[in-house]
Amino acid sequence: xxxxxxxxxxxxxxxxxxxxxxxxxxxxxxxxxxxxxxxxxxxxxxxxxxxxxxxxxxxxxxxxxxxxxxxxxxxxxxxxxxxxxxxxxxxxxxxxxxxxxxxxxxxxxxxxxxxxxxxxxxxxxxxxxxxxxxxxxxxxxxxxxxxxxxxxxxxxxxxxxxxxxxxxxxxxxxxxxxxxxxxxxxxxxxxxxxxxxxxxxx
Numbered sequence: 001x002x003x004x005x006x007x008x009x010x011x012x013x014x015x016x017x018x019x020x021x022x023x024x025x026x027x028x029x030x031x032x033x034x035x036x037x038x039x040x041x042x043x044x045x046x047x048x049x050x051x052x053x054x055x056x057x058x059x060x061x062x063x064x065x066x067x068x069x070x071x072x073x074x075x076x077x078x079x080x081x082x083x084x085x086x087x088x089x090x091x092x093x094x095x096x097x098x099x100x101x102x103x104x105x106x107x108x109x110x111x112x113x114x115x116x117x118x119x120x121x122x123x124x125x126x127x128x129x130x131x132x133x134x135x136x137x138x139x140x141x142x143x144x145x146x147x148x149x150x151x152x153x154x155x156x157x158x159x160x161x162x163x164x165x166x167x168x169x170x171x172x173x174x175x176x177x178x179x180x181x182x183x184x185x186x187x188x189x190x191x192x193x194x195x196x197x198x199x200x201x202x
Contacts, residue, residue, distance in 0.1 A: 001175050002047030003137035004034065005165060006103040006117050007145060008130050009158035012186030013105030013115035015045045016162045019179035019197055023049070030179050031197035038064050040189050042078050042106030044085070047134045048099045048122070056098045060085055078106030082118035082126055090124030097122060101134040107185050115185065133165075140172050141165040155184065159193065 003018040021029035032050075036057035037043045044060070046053045064084070068075055076084070082104050092098050102120040119132035131145040148161045159182070166180050179196025 001177075002034065002053075002135050003133075003169065003177055003180075004045035004047045004101065004103050004135060005133040005137060005141055005145075005162065006045060006105050006119075006131065007149065007158045007161050008105070008113065008115045008117045009153040009155055011114040012107055012155060012158075012184060013117050014155075014158045014162050014182060014184055014193075015043055015103060015105050016166070016180055016182045017045045017047070018177040019181055019195065019199070020177055021050050031195075031199050031201055033181055033195075033199035035181060035183050036061055037190050038081055038104070039068070039075060039106070041108070041185060041187075042081055042104070043183060043185055043190050044102050044104040045134075047101045052098045052100050056088075056100050060088065077108050077110070078104070078116045078118070079108075079128075081106065082120070082128075085118075086120055086124055086126035089120060089122060093124060103132050103134060105185050107187055107189075109187075114187065131161075136173065136175070137165070137169055140168050144168060155186070159184075 006015045015035050017034040019032050021032040035043050035045045038061050046057050104118045107115050119129050120126045131149050133141045181195040182193040184193050
């Protein structure tokens with residue numbers, strides 16, 4: 001029942017997820033942060049069972065950090081991070097699959113628009129996109145993104161699209177996802193724009 005979506009704009013990427021940790025008929029948390037920071041200028045929103053969500057997020061982020069430490073501070077581009085992530089999902093298919101769907105976003109100076117967004121599923125498929133959504137949310141939000149997304153958008157315009165998607169989910173979706181967290185990735189790095197409940201509040 002997780003919701004993850006992302007929107008790219010001129011100069012960066014917006015990632016948003018719900019903050020609910022639930023299983024079966026129980027809700028365990030309302031302040032979970034499902035957006036894992038991979039580097040200073042990249043992050044990924046992950047949906048799936050909490051055990052796989054945490055394990056896969058930490059596995060990818062620590063391996064990207066290890067690569068940087070082992071290669072004299074050389075940073076992987078967002079494209080390289082997405083391919084590593086996709087490769088690990090595909091490799092795990094015949095061992096112990098990660099039941100996760102991912103939207104990975106990052107900022108690269110070499111990218112013409114600065115920000116880039118990659119959408120992946122648990123089967124290891126990967127596609128570069130201007131916007132994307134994972135989970136049941138895609139039934140409600142992709143049409144909004146398709147209609148409102150435009151080349152050369154500003155950060156404020158991208159945030160408005162994300163907020164419109166959240167409003168649509170709260171109005172139309174059967175499941176009550178009370179809290180959402182929104183993060184921005186641009187030349188300044190990864191920062192939290194807003195959240196429904198503080199992830200640090202345990």
